[in-house]
Amino acid sequence: MSQVIASGADLIAQTLKNQGVTVVFGIVGIPVVEVAEACVNAGIRFIGFRNEQSAAYAASVYGYLSGRPGVCLSVGGPGVVHALAGLLNSKINCWPIVLLSGSCETDQTDMGAFQELDQVEACRQYCKYSARPASLEQLPFVIEKAFRTALYGRPGAAYVDLPADYIQYAITNKKVFDAIQVSRVPNAPKSMADQTNLNEAISLLKNAKSPLVVIGKGAAYARAEHEVKELIEKTKAPFLPTPMGKGVISDSHPLCVSAARSKALKEADVVLLIGARLNWILHYGHSPRWNSNVRFIQIDISPEELRNNRQDTVPLLGDIQLIVSQITQALDSKLTNMNPAYVSGLVDKVKQNVEKTKIAGSKGSDSAILNYATAFTVIKRILPENGVVYVSEGANTMDIGRSYFDVNEPRHRLDAGTGATMGVGMGYAIGAQSYYGDAKRVVSIVGDSAFGFSAMELETAVRSGLPLLIIVINNNGIYHGLEDEEYHAALKDGTLPTTSLSVETRYDLISEACGGKGWFVKNRIELAKAVKEALAAKDETCVINVMIAPGGRTKLDFGWMQKTEKARL
Ligand code: ADP
Ligand code: MG
Numbered sequence: 001m002s003q004v005i006a007s008g009a010d011l012i013a014q015t016l017k018n019q020g021v022t023v024v025f026g027i028v029g030i031p032v033v034e035v036a037e038a039c040v041n042a043g044i045r046f047i048g049f050r051n052e053q054s055a056a057y058a059a060s061v062y063g064y065l066s067g068r069p070g071v072c073l074s075v076g077g078p079g080v081v082h083a084l085a086g087l088l089n090s091k092i093n094c095w096p097i098v099l100l101s102g103s104c105e106t107d108q109t110d111m112g113a114f115q116e117l118d119q120v121e122a123c124r125q126y127c128k129y130s131a132r133p134a135s136l137e138q139l140p141f142v143i144e145k146a147f148r149t150a151l152y153g154r155p156g157a158a159y160v161d162l163p164a165d166y167i168q169y170a171i172t173n174k175k176v177f178d179a180i181q182v183s184r185v186p187n188a189p190k191s192m193a194d195q196t197n198l199n200e201a202i203s204l205l206k207n208a209k210s211p212l213v214v215i216g217k218g219a220a221y222a223r224a225e226h227e228v229k230e231l232i233e234k235t236k237a238p239f240l241p242t243p244m245g246k247g248v249i250s251d252s253h254p255l256c257v258s259a260a261r262s263k264a265l266k267e268a269d270v271v272l273l274i275g276a277r278l279n280w281i282l283h284y285g286h287s288p289r290w291n292s293n294v295r296f297i298q299i300d301i302s303p304e305e306l307r308n309n310r311q312d313t314v315p316l317l318g319d320i321q322l323i324v325s326q327i328t329q330a331l332d333s334k335l336t337n338m339n340p341a342y343v344s345g346l347v348d349k350v351k352q353n354v355e356k357t358k359i360a361g362s363k364g365s366d367s368a369i370l371n372y373a374t375a376f377t378v379i380k381r382i383l384p385e386n387g388v389v390y391v392s393e394g395a396n397t398m399d400i401g402r403s404y405f406d407v408n409e410p411r412h413r414l415d416a417g418t419g420a421t422m423g424v425g426m427g428y429a430i431g432a433q434s435y436y437g438d439a440k441r442v443v444s445i446v447g448d449s450a451f452g453f454s455a456m457e458l459e460t461a462v463r464s465g466l467p468l469l470i471i472v473i474n475n476n477g478i479y480h481g482l483e484d485e486e487y488h489a490a491l492k493d494g495t496l497p498t499t500s501l502s503v504e505t506r507y508d509l510i511s512e513a514c515g516g517k518g519w520f521v522k523n524r525i526e527l528a529k530a531v532k533e534a535l536a537a538k539d540e541t542c543v544i545n546v547m548i549a550p551g552g553r554t555k556l557d558f559g560w561m562q563k564t565e566k567a568r569l
Helices: 008-018 033-041 052-066 078-093 119-124 136-151 164-168 174-179 195-207 217-221 225-235 258-267 280-285 320-330 340-361 372-382 395-404 425-439 448-452 457-463 484-493 507-513 524-536
Strands: 023-026 045-048 070-074 097-103 127-131 157-163 211-215 239-241 270-274 295-300 314-317 388-393 413-415 441-447 469-474 517-521 542-547
Touching: 008 033, 008 136, 008 164, 023 033, 023 052, 023 425, 033 045, 033 070, 033 164, 045 425, 045 457, 052 070, 052 078, 052 097, 052 217, 052 425, 070 078, 078 097, 078 119, 078 157, 097 119, 097 136, 097 164, 119 127, 119 157, 127 136, 136 157, 157 164, 195 270, 195 295, 195 314, 195 320, 211 225, 217 225, 217 320, 225 320, 239 258, 258 340, 258 395, 270 320, 295 320, 340 372, 340 395, 372 395, 372 469, 372 524, 388 395, 388 425, 395 441, 425 441, 425 448, 425 457, 425 469, 441 448, 448 469, 469 507, 469 524, 507 517, 507 542, 517 524, 524 542
Parallel strands: 023 045, 023 070, 070 097, 097 157, 127 157, 211 239, 211 270, 270 295, 295 314, 388 413, 388 441, 441 469, 469 542, 517 542
Antiparallel strands: none
């Protein structure tokens, strides 16, 4: 009998190793325990989660941060369905991810096998590529194709089915094992913009009176911080980062007009979009939020994206690094037609608004109940300026927090993103901390509702030795909650609002129960002390449960999401 030299699981692990994978996020179970074990034996870190959804979110964000596909491993059936959340998240944010999931034996298909599901079909609508290898020998080819497809063009998701019989297969032929290996997918090839479109863009920019550069998370993903900075230094044009475009150039740059966003949108006559879509986040490029005469120039890697919602956009198809350099080179000096009053008007507005947030943050006594502004002001004062990776989610916590926490480095702010996905926080924090390692501290500032989606992943963080610092901004509810008395009265009467969560839930104790540290704080003094102690606890997973006034912002205003006022039914 010939000798077994490896299993199918070893082949999968070797293929991932060849792709340069250093960490896999997932949950084991039949039939993928062997795959995870083989990965560990091959020197790949396996971070085992408590729900595939968070594992897939971790892989999703890892793809964004590393610029290579993040990898998620799950069981079949329900495991895949949970992980779909991460595929959607990657698709919608344009980040590379590969999901590998166990599936039933190839000779048991359609027989009602264990956790049987047509996973290739289930994943297909979120994926650029979704496949079940036709044979064991084809596995490395299919995995390479998944990596390449996830990475090339507009980044996105890919899925590979791992049938149980392939995983368990006993490989005896070393020659075949070696021959079917494939090498690492090289980084994506890049292209420059077409000259005609470039000329038109340059002419628009040169004639602009009120130019605005919008920096999206595509610029962050493309690692174009150097090129974008050069462009701003040369043109002296004001710039506006999108929520995750923050940090490509430091928020403290004098031309950053985040704090005068509405005014900038209304006044800009020529807008250069660098890796940002004209979707809901940018109000589709339509008035009344934008000036009705505005012209857009859009740099994007995806041809289908160009001119979406604005047919008069000048399209610059290709890679952000290369195209931004093309623009900088083609412009010989700062934009001479730019109206100085436009820039100084924005800069003044920024100063006024920053002052307003300062005033809001310093209101009340040190022992008073906190609110978003006062809590964020305390936290900001204590956190270091650099070396912090922010994770932010929860409606108000994320929205209000955006204006309090400056981001000075690219890819250092992660939030609910294009999908406005709540529940990404723990997966993102774990994915980010495992990517950045000891060099950075991940600080999640999240709402109580958002945190609840995946609080059990605290155990994952503690077990994996990831020193996350999670600050839960707790107002007893979604958007807002109730005071203790109101809550108990409503509970008794059966009139509890759908936005309510239990009063003063002790999220800090969940951390302690999982082996981490916890603080429960109610005022400035307690909060400041807790943040300092948590920062000092460098190797520990920490949760600070910050009670704020439950009332908060009670009026929900969706008006900003509408296409135009007119188009409403
Ligand atoms: P934001 O949410 O910050 O506005 P989006 O996710 O809407 O950003 O847009 C990011 C865009 O960047 C996507 O349309 C994507 O196709 C594009 N993109 C990603 N990588 C590159 C790249 N290397 N070059 C050009 N465009 C890119
Ligand atoms: Mg809340």
